[in-house]
Amino acid sequence: MRIYPPSVELAKDSGFCFGVRRAIKLAENAVENKGIIYSLGPLIHNRQEVERLEKKGIHVIHDLSQIESGTLIIRSHGVHPEILEKAKEKAIPIIDATCPLVKKVQELTAQLQKEGYEVIVAGERNHPEVMALPEVKVIEKAQEAEKLRVKKKIGILSQTTQTIENFSRIVEALVKKTPELKVFNTICGATVERQKSTRNLACRVDLMLVVGGHDSANTKRLMEICKIAGTETYHIETAQEIKSSWLKGKKRIGVTAGASTPNWIINNVMKKLPHY
Amino acid sequence: MRIYPPSVELAKDSGFCFGVRRAIKLAENAVENKGIIYSLGPLIHNRQEVERLEKKGIHVIHDLSQIESGTLIIRSHGVHPEILEKAKEKAIPIIDATCPLVKKVQELTAQLQKEGYEVIVAGERNHPEVMALPEVKVIEKAQEAEKLRVKKKIGILSQTTQTIENFSRIVEALVKKTPELKVFNTICGATVERQKSTRNLACRVDLMLVVGGHDSANTKRLMEICKIAGTETYHIETAQEIKSSWLKGKKRIGVTAGASTPNWIINNVMKKLPHY
Numbered sequence: 001m002r003i004y005p006p007s008v009e010l011a012k013d014s015g016f017c018f019g020v021r022r023a024i025k026l027a028e029n030a031v032e033n034k035g036i037i038y039s040l041g042p043l044i045h046n047r048q049e050v051e052r053l054e055k056k057g058i059h060v061i062h063d064l065s066q067i068e069s070g071t072l073i074i075r076s077h078g079v080h081p082e083i084l085e086k087a088k089e090k091a092i093p094i095i096d097a098t099c100p101l102v103k104k105v106q107e108l109t110a111q112l113q114k115e116g117y118e119v120i121v122a123g124e125r126n127h128p129e130v131m132a133l134p135e136v137k138v139i140e141k142a143q144e145a146e147k148l149r150v151k152k153k154i155g156i157l158s159q160t161t162q163t164i165e166n167f168s169r170i171v172e173a174l175v176k177k178t179p180e181l182k183v184f185n186t187i188c189g190a191t192v193e194r195q196k197s198t199r200n201l202a203c204r205v206d207l208m209l210v211v212g213g214h215d216s217a218n219t220k221r222l223m224e225i226c227k228i229a230g231t232e233t234y235h236i237e238t239a240q241e242i243k244s245s246w247l248k249g250k251k252r253i254g255v256t257a258g259a260s261t262p263n264w265i266i267n268n269v270m271k272k273l274p275h276y
Numbered sequence: 277m278r279i280y281p282p283s284v285e286l287a288k289d290s291g292f293c294f295g296v297r298r299a300i301k302l303a304e305n306a307v308e309n310k311g312i313i314y315s316l317g318p319l320i321h322n323r324q325e326v327e328r329l330e331k332k333g334i335h336v337i338h339d340l341s342q343i344e345s346g347t348l349i350i351r352s353h354g355v356h357p358e359i360l361e362k363a364k365e366k367a368i369p370i371i372d373a374t375c376p377l378v379k380k381v382q383e384l385t386a387q388l389q390k391e392g393y394e395v396i397v398a399g400e401r402n403h404p405e406v407m408a409l410p411e412v413k414v415i416e417k418a419q420e421a422e423k424l425r426v427k428k429k430i431g432i433l434s435q436t437t438q439t440i441e442n443f444s445r446i447v448e449a450l451v452k453k454t455p456e457l458k459v460f461n462t463i464c465g466a467t468v469e470r471q472k473s474t475r476n477l478a479c480r481v482d483l484m485l486v487v488g489g490h491d492s493a494n495t496k497r498l499m500e501i502c503k504i505a506g507t508e509t510y511h512i513e514t515a516q517e518i519k520s521s522w523l524k525g526k527k528r529i530g531v532t533a534g535a536s537t538p539n540w541i542i543n544n545v546m547k548k549l550p551h552y
Contacts, residue, residue, distance in 0.1 A: 164452055172448035175461060176440055183457040 006247065008273045009205065010266070011256035012197040017190040019099030020044050020260050023076040024053070026097045031057045034093070036070040040083065041128055043075045043097070044260040045216035048238060052262075064090065071095060076260075077128035078102045101160050101188040102129055108184050109133050112155030117182055120150065122170040123159025127217050130159055141166070145173035153180045160188040161218035161259070163195060163225065190259065191218055198222050198256040202229035205254035207246060210235045211269050212258030219258030226256075238265060239272040247274060282523065284549045285481065286542070287532035288473040293466040295375030296320050296536050299352040300329070302373045307333045310369070312346040316359065317404055319351045319373070320536040321492035324514060328538075340366065347371060353404035354378045377436050377464040378405055384460050385409050388431030393458055396426065398446040399435025403493050406435055417442070421449030429456045436464040437494035437535070439471060439501065466535065467494055474498050474532040478505035481530035483522060486511045487545050488534030495534030502532075514541060515548040523550060 016024075023043055031037045037058045042050045050060060061067055064086050071093045074084070078098040087094055098106075105121075112119050119136040123129070130138055136157075139145060156174060158167045164187060171183055202208050208226040210233060212219030219235065226233035231254075234246060247253065253273060257266045292300075299319055307313045313334045318326045326336060337343055340362050347369045350360070354374040363370055374382075381397075388395050395412040399405070406414055412433075415421060432450060434443045440463060447459055478484050484502040486509060488495030495511065502509035507530075510522060523529065529549060533542050 168448045168451040171451045172444045175444040175447045175459060179461045181457075181459040181461075183451060183459060185451060185455045185457075 005274050006250045006253050008253045008255065008270065009201060010270060011194070011201045011254065013190065013193040014197070014211075014255070014257040015259070015261050015263055015266050017188070017194075017259035019076050019101060019188075023073075023097035023099070024049075026095055027053060027058045027073050028056065030071055030073060030095050034071045037073050037095075038067050038070050039073050039075055040064065040079060041075055041077075042215075043073065045213040045219075045258075046237075046260040046262065046265075047213055048265055049260070049262045064092075067092065074098050075128070076102065078106060078132040079128075080132045081134055099160070099188075101186070102132075105129070105157055105160060105186045106133065108155075108157055108186065109136060112157075112182060115155075115182075117153045117155035118151040119155045119157065120148075120174065121157050121159060122162055122167045124217055127159060129161075129217075139170055139174075142169040142173040145170065145177060148174075148177065150174070150178050152178055154178050154182075156181060156183045158184075158186045159217065160186055161191050161221060162187050163221050164192065191221075194218070194256070194259065195221065195225055199225050199229060201254040201256060202226040202231045202233070205231060205252040207231070207250045207252070208233040208254045208256065209242070209269065210256055210258070211237070211266055212261040213237060216258045216260050219261070222256055222258060236269070239268040242269070242272055281550050282526045282529050284529045284531065284546065285477060286546060287470070287477045287530065289466065289469040290473070290487075290531070290533040291535070291537050291539055291542050293464070293470075293535035295352050295377060295464075299349075299373035299375070300325075302371055303329060303334050303349050304332065306347055306349060306371050310347045313349050313371075314343050314346050315349050315351050316340065316355060317351060317353075318491075319349065321489040321495075321534075322513075322536040322538065322541075323489055324541055325536070325538045340368075343368065350374050351404070352378065354382060354408040355404075356408045357410055375436070375464075377462070378408075381405070381433055381436060381462045382409060384431075384433055384462065385412060388433075388458060391431075391458075393429045393431035394427040395431045395433065396424075396450065397433050397435060398438055398443045400493055403435060405437075405493075415446055415450075418445040418449040421446065421453060424450075424453065426450070426454050428454055430454050430458075432457060432459045434460075434462045435493065436462055437467050437497060438463050439497050440468065467497075470494070470532070470535065471497065471501055475501050475505060477530040477532060478502040478507045478509070481507060481528040483507070483526045483528070484509040484530045484532065485518070485545065486532055486534070487513070487542055488537045489513060492534045492536050495537070498532055498534060512545070515544040518545070518548055
């Protein structure tokens with residue numbers, strides 16, 4: 001018996017997380033009350049949502065030298081203390097939309113460094129959240145630990161959007177390198193739930209669509225999870241990217257979305273799928 | 277071309293470690309100066325050496341209630357603080373032969389508990405070194421972590437004779453359980469070196485003999501290492517246990533010995549091997 005049309009299911013915990021929702025709300029309120037708002041780098045890792053915000057008056061800049069006035073919003077990933085210092089020197093008003101969980105990572109970094117630990121972050125070298133942390137070493141995969149030179153006391157933190165599997169493997173590798181380690185699992189709870197429900201869904205369907213910005217770290221982790229589950233999976237930013245060939249013969253389609261993917265994009269994807 | 281007789285090689289770091297040598301020296305000195313010496317449990321995990329010491333006047337007891345006088349020697353594995361307290365109440369003089377590295381584990385346990393960490397020891401539940409640690413949870417293999425209920429802040433220590441592979445895998449499993457971990461790799465350096473040279477030798481020979489007490493934790497770890505290397509391996513306490521069938525057709529024989537194996541036993545084993 002052939003079932004047609006395919007069933008389409010959206011993962012339970014998908015789309016905007018608390019930190020992203022908060023950053024957008026702060027930016028939208030600010031633009032209403034304070035006029036022109038600048039964000040140093042895109043406010044969140046979603047091109048389409050950033051374009052929507054641009055139209056409202058929230059402009060992306062790439063260097064502080066580009067502005068002399070206006071209000072600066074610190075995006076959800078946070079910013080390096082040196083840049084914050086420069087903005088203060090320029091007397092530019094600041095709205096801090098750093099995700100509170102990312103803030104926690106920044107505070108723990110400072111605390112560990114004060115206690116004499118060399119801080120190692122399990123995360124992506126070029127991700128703004130990681131780049132905002134001063135004087136840390138970054139490790140992306142456990143294999144890199146072998147060549148890493150570390151001090152006797154190391155503190156280990158995770159980028160908030162890591163998978164627990166990668167994080168724990170990195171810790172395992174670092175245990176072999178040094179006698180004293182203080183480890184904080186700073187993966188955010190919403191990320192864990194989103195990964196769990198994505199893993200769960202991916203195991204039950206024969207096609208997964210992961211919706212989110214190509215720069216979005218947590219979206220990329222969702223891709224990895226679906227691939228480990230062995231399910232045919234595609235990463236799309238918008239509904240327009242869906243190819244009908246992907247859907248051919250599929251009985252169950254699963255959809256999940258990163259923490260920076262707005263509902264309006266997820267809705268467009270769902271509407272585009274046949275017979276949803 | 278057939279090589280005969282087989283070559284026989286003794287692993288570089290085998291036999292008595294610093295802690296065991298120290299404990300025996302303290303016991304032998306004490307018996308000369310103070311008369312009858314009691315050890316609560318065998319002084320080291322080697323039956324033959326304990327028998328030799330027994331003849332010198334170092335007697336093994338199994339409970340403090342067995343003695344009212346004499347001098348008590350605390351063996352290299354240390355003892356639970358409650359027992360130490362009882363001996364003090366009985367006014368029995370004490371010589372502390374606890375290995376300084378085991379002492380360090382005891383101190384770190386107390387320090388971590390004072391800092392509010394629940395202490396978990398990666399080691400053997402029934403080993404005296406582990407049993408001497410008050411109010412700790414013990415985990416032998418990473419698989420046990422799944423069912424373990426732990427608090428939010430855990431401190432992790434290793435029995436001094438663990439393998440780094442088992443210890444790091446246990447840490448990896450515990451990272452998934454709780455957000456804050458303080459880890460001390462308390463595997464002793466001599467153990468690491470002994471394991472390394474055993475691993476190295478096992479990979480180059482076609483028969484390994486591991487010499488040491490059947491109760492000796494570090495000797496059992498050497499067995500595991502040889503088996504992982506895929507080499508035919510036998511655990512013996514004395515030269516008498518060697519079977520000629522093991523040696524048949526072997527070209528290279530390797531010998532290693534635990535930290536509590538005296539030189540005189542190792543020498544007897546070497547002499548028993550053909551054409552050494």
